[in-house]
Amino acid sequence: MTDLAQLEADLSAQIAAAADAAALDAVRVAALGKSGSVSELLKTLGALSPDERRERGPLVNGLRDRIGAALATRKTALEAAELDARLAAERVDLSLPAPPERRGRVHPTMQTMDEMIAIFAEMGFSLAEGPDIEDDFHNFTALNFPPKHPAREMHDTFWLPEDENGERKVLRTHTSPVQVRVMQTLNRQLPAWIANGQKPPIRIMVPGRTYRSDSDATHTPMFHQMEGLVIGEDIHMGHLKWTMETFVSRFFETPGVEVRFRPHHFPFTEPSAEMDVRCDRSGGEIRVGQGDDWLEVVGAGMVHPNVLRNCGLDPDKWQGFAFGFGIDRLGALKYGMPDLRDMFAGDRRWIEHYGFSAFQAPNAATALS
Incomplete structure (x- = not known):
């Protein structure tokens, strides 16, 4: 229990500290990738007895789900922040008249x-x-x-x-x-x-x-x-x-x-x-x-x-x-x-x-x- 709680706290802190999509994806791979820390815990469930699996399985799967949800929430927040920054940088004043359409021809x-x-x-x-x-x-x-x-x-x-x-x-x-x-x-x-x-x-x-x-x-x-x-x-x-x-x-x-x-x-x-x-x-x-x-x-x-x-x-x-x-x-x-x-x-x-x-x-x- 203690090791799962500590792992969840560490991963949550890393997710919160990710400054951009690339950093967040690195946390995802480290946690849920093929050789990630949560994925390695899931691999150990097969070696447990049925009673142990019934007890530990929900805990590990719950950890996986919560980390996945945290990653998705943080990704949405980062994308929203990036969009706000682009909108601020690329702002168009719609009150200005549109540029004239070039219609003239050379005689x-x-x-x-x-x-x-x-x-x-x-x-x-x-x-x-x-x-x-x-x-x-x-x-x-x-x-x-x-x-x-x-x-x-x-x-x-x-x-x-x-x-x-x-x-x-x-x-x-x-x-x-x-x-x-x-x-x-x-x-x-x-x-x-x-x-x-x-x-x-x-x-x-x-x-x-x-x-x-x-x-x-x-x-x-x-x-x-x-x-x-x-x-x-x-x-x-x-x-x-x-x-x-x-x-x-x-x-x-x-x-x-x-x-x-x-x-x-x-x-x-x-x-x-x-x-x-x-x-x-x-x-x-x-x-x-x-x-x-x-x-x-x-x-x-x-x-x-x-x-x-x-x-x-x-x-x-x-x-x-x-x-x-x-x-x-x-x-x-x-x-x-x-x-x-x-x-x-x-x-x-x-x-x-x-x-x-x-x-x-x-x-x-x-x-x-």
């Missing part, structure tokens, strides 16, 4: 612009920007537009009312005024650069909004352009051709894109050209890099000597080329959007269908590897 124009910027940046071009509202000199005169050129007329251009000085500003019809501003900056920096023995080539890309009075399936009053400018010594048409061919191959992620250059006229370039890509128009879709049709994608040419002079650069020393892409048109071509006007209609169903996840990297980046 295809912005996705296309990011792709184009990534490609030209890989080719060594830096980013340049300028104002949407321009003066006549930067938007027309410096770019060799004659005074009566149709682009200056109200039916083609958005003119603003005269200001207090009698000057009329214009919503820029292209991003080329930024090229003028950059070349003027180069002209101002030339003396210091030359004094330091530096050669000052320009290699910029100019994305941005532009405005023209035009609206149909392939034109919108407000649209986005990506223009480029390269100015340096000994720049020639071959540099322009390689740049354009490399860009369209990477942008459309098709190494076999075939292009052709056609003579054209722009006031600010001479010679001027438009570049077409081979495509297939069958089946209501345009697929680049195959078929027997051609699609114009960019206007380009060598910077006109008059433009260089208007920006303070000597055309006998500096040459360059310029080009201009319609960002919206390239995006519509690449991603199969039939009407440019839908891109600015504000229809949520359209952006949910054609939009991109904010976490999606520009597709063209994979073509750079």
Whole structure:
């Protein structure tokens, strides 16, 4: 009797002192495990006489039951204490509003612009920007537009009312005024650069909004352009051709894109050209890099000597080329959007269908590897 009472007291003390589930399980194994102290007592019952077994059996079994019950009670208490600690540590203030559900989509124009910027940046071009509202000199005169050129007329251009000085500003019809501003900056920096023995080539890309009075399936009053400018010594048409061919191959992620250059006229370039890509128009879709049709994608040419002079650069020393892409048109071509006007209609169903996840990297980046 005394040994059972002492064993029960020792085991009860150990159960009460167990600080966690692992310590409690160690006590359980030591008491009720295969070789535990209570289990060893149960094994001795088989060697007793019937009378002794009748007397001692209930005592040992009672001890086993009480120890088992104490273990279960202590386990429940430890689990409750652990749950309370977790609830305190992981408490959520349900009075706060729920985080907003992310529903926005990246507009295809912005996705296309990011792709184009990534490609030209890989080719060594830096980013340049300028104002949407321009003066006549930067938007027309410096770019060799004659005074009566149709682009200056109200039916083609958005003119603003005269200001207090009698000057009329214009919503820029292209991003080329930024090229003028950059070349003027180069002209101002030339003396210091030359004094330091530096050669000052320009290699910029100019994305941005532009405005023209035009609206149909392939034109919108407000649209986005990506223009480029390269100015340096000994720049020639071959540099322009390689740049354009490399860009369209990477942008459309098709190494076999075939292009052709056609003579054209722009006031600010001479010679001027438009570049077409081979495509297939069958089946209501345009697929680049195959078929027997051609699609114009960019206007380009060598910077006109008059433009260089208007920006303070000597055309006998500096040459360059310029080009201009319609960002919206390239995006519509690449991603199969039939009407440019839908891109600015504000229809949520359209952006949910054609939009991109904010976490999606520009597709063209994979073509750079």
